[in-house]
Amino acid sequence: MPPLVRRKLFVLVLALGAALAAAAVAYAGNGGFAPVTPHSPNAHRINDAYLWVAVFTGVVLVVVESALLLFVFRYRGRGRPRDAEGPQVHGATRLELIWTAIPVVMLAAIAAFVFYELPGIQDIPSAKAEGGPLQVRIDAHQFYWQFKYPNGAVSINELHVPVNRVVQVNIHSEDVDHSWWIPALQGKFDAIPGSPSKTWFKADKAGTYRGQCGEFCGVYHATMRASVVAQSRSEYESYLSSLSxxxxxxxxxxxxxxxxxxALDGSGGxxxxxxxxxxxxxxxxxxxxITQGLNQAPPLANYMPPVARGWTDAQVTALLAYLKARVYKGPASGG
Ligand code: HEC
Ligand SMILES: [Cu+2]
Structure with missing residues (x-):
């Protein structure tokens, strides 16, 4: 094979390989190149902003990389000595104006679009017809999420809400920084001790939406998953009563x-x-x-965080009842 043909073949194989490798990721959609399918009006807007920015960055990538490749091949050495100076070019006013103006226009277009979308992402809808948004208090703890409903009921790691209802979440932290994030429903919101924040969502379809604490918060950060279960009004009501x-x-x-x-059976880990x-x-x-934690081997080896900081009496009593009924196995025998 002549060298030129061989080289072309090599480049072709390389390009095909790269395309194939990327195809799987692109096709994977959610979890690949694209964000998860939004299921709340604010998440839709975040998604739109993502796509808008992606169009510009995509075009820039293709134009710049193609020009780079073109120049690499077109003006390669061709046996010229390494220290030979190329022709020196000065002044190309038109070109310089163009390559300044295009990025300015792009950045302005991106900024304008984001500012246009922002209020719909940030502002909590008044939901007047329903008597205002459903208010839920979120308490982030090392290493779980606690949800408190308007009637005082509490659930852990799983937030149940009625579908198509505006839900305002008021985010608190009881220990360190965490971050509340359900990608299909809303953007990330930090949970910072002493500085509550709030956001909202309105799930447009019944189902379970998963998320994960978005801020590294300690050894068991990875287990700090959350899900939002959007269900019919009656299912929601019966879930609430099950919590009593x-x-x-x-x-x-x-x-x-x-x-x-x-461990689930209390056998330790x-x-x-x-x-x-x-x-x-x-x-x-x-x-x-459980409200003060335990650190018998200071400074931090095998530290138990104050997991139950802020719990109500009813919560402690409920834990106690469960421990008695299901976990405690009596005094160790034959020891
Ligand atoms: C992040 C991990 C972690 C979590 C969550 C956790 N613990 Fe612990 N727990 C520990 C560690 C570590 C120790 C040992 C601490 C030490 O000895 O300094 C411990 C010790 C204990 C002890 C023995 C204390 C003693 O003096 O004998 C009990 C009982 C206990 N935990 C119950 C609980 C209960 C109930 C919960 C949930 C409300 C809980 N723990 C949540 C890590 C944890
Ligand atoms: Cu966390």
Whole structure:
């Protein structure tokens, strides 16, 4: 094969390989190049802004990279000595104006579009017909999410809401910085101790929308997942009433706030085996432990965070009831 043909073949194979590698990612859509399909008006606007910016960056990428390749091949060495000076070109006013003006226009177009979309992302709709947005308080904790509904009911890691209802979430943190993020419903919002923030969403379709704490917050950050379950009004109401069962609430607390360190059966992991620890059935001792944390081997080796900071009495009682019924296995025998 003549060298030129061989080189062309090589470039072709390389280009095809790159195209194939990218195709899978592009086709994957969600989780690939594209953001998840939005299911709330504000998430739609964030998505639109993403696409608008992507059009410009896409065009710039193609134009700049093609020009680069063109120049690389067209003006390559061709056996000229390495230290030979190329022709020196000065002044090309028209060209310089063009390559200044185009980026300015692009940036202006991007800025204008984002400012146009912003109010619809940020401003919480008044939802007058429904008596205002449904208010939910979110408390971020190491390492779980707690949701408090208008009637005082509490759920852990899973927020249930009626579909097509404006929900305002008021985001608090009880310990360190976390970040509330359900990509299909809204953008990221930091949960900062002492400085509550708020955002909103309105799920347009029943289903489960998943998210993950967006800010590294400690050893079990990765387990800090959240989901929003959008369901019919009646399903939502019956979920709320199920939360008044202490064993249901206590179970959610155990699985969400304790089990990632102590295992579902209490046999231990990062934290010690506590199945036979009588603290699990001592109201006062348990309360002190879970609201203050424990760090017997300072500074930070095997530290237990104050997981239950801000809990109500009902929450502690529910946990206690669950621990008694399902986790505590009695004093260790034969020890
Ligand atoms: C981030 C991990 C983590 C979480 C979450 C966690 N613990 Fe712990 N727990 C630990 C560690 C680590 C220790 C040992 C701390 C030490 O000895 O300094 C511990 C110790 C304990 C002990 C033994 C205390 C003693 O003095 O014997 C009990 C009981 C306990 N945890 C219960 C709970 C309960 C109940 C929850 C949920 C409300 C919980 N833990 C959540 C990590 C955790
Ligand atoms: Cu977190």
């Amino acid at each position: 069962d202490p064993l249901e609430l206590g179970g959610q607390e155990w699985r969400g706030a304790c089990a990632q360190c102590h 990062y934290g010690p085996d506590i199945k036979n620890n009588s603290l699990l059935i001592q109201s006062q001792g348990l309360r002190t432990l």
